[in-house]
Amino acid sequence: MRLCRCAALLGCAALVLPVGGCAVSYPIASMLPQSDDVTGSIKPRPGALRDEEDRRRAKAALATALDLQGAGTSVTWENPATGDKGTYKPSGPAYPADAKICRPFVETTVHDGVVSESQGKACTATGSADWIVTDRKEVGKS
Numbered sequence: 708m709r710l711c712r713c714a715a716l717l718g719c720a721a722l723v724l725p726v727g728g729c730a731v732s733y734p735i736a737s738m739l740p741q742s743d744d745v746t747g748s749i750k751p752r753p754g755a756l757r758d759e760e761d762r763r764r765a766k767a768a769l770a771t772a773l774d775l776q777g778a779g780t781s782v783t784w785e786n787p788a789t790g791d792k793g794t795y796k797p798s799g800p801a802y803p804a805d806a807k808i809c810r811p812f813v814e815t816t817v818h819d820g821v822v823s824e825s826q827g828k829a830c831t832a833t834g835s836a837d838w839i840v841t842d843r844k845e846v847g848k849s
Contacts, residue, residue, distance in 0.1 A: 761791045765816075766838075769795045773810045773829055773838050791818050798826065807832055809841070823848050 768784035771777065772795035785792035793816035801810040809830040816823050827843035 758786065758789050758791065761786050761789055765793055765795075768793070769812070769829060769840075770836060770838050771795075773797055773801075773812060773831075775801055775808065775810075791816070793817065804830065810838075814843070821848065
């Protein structure tokens with residue numbers, strides 16, 4: 708009886724020990740995120756800015772251009788560090804929509820020497836200074 712138990716234990720150990728090596732894991736280099744990974748399948752949206760400082764400058768220019776108290780003229784922004792720049796110009800009067808104030812605009816951006824033009828709409832809650840772009844469509848690129 709004892710001999711059967713020992714043989715059974717040895718048999719189980721002989722099966723389990725080699726299989727235990729299958730649990731070892733290690734990262735696969737191609738699965739690790741790479742900062743330089745670029746894919747061409749997803750294009751950035753029109754007017755998409757890739758630098759945080761560009762976004763900050765563009766947001767301030769948009770707010771100034773769409774200001775209800777302003778003259779409704781073009782406002783330009785530029786980031787000397789990246790060379791990117793752009794312009795926002797209101798393309799119509801402000802109007803109320805869903806308890807918000809909205810205003811259409813035309814946007815021109817220059818990124819890596821490529822000029823893109825978009826038409827869009829931004830809205831802000833009454834009393835808020837933050838304009839949120841709710842609609843944007845690219846109309847040209849050169």
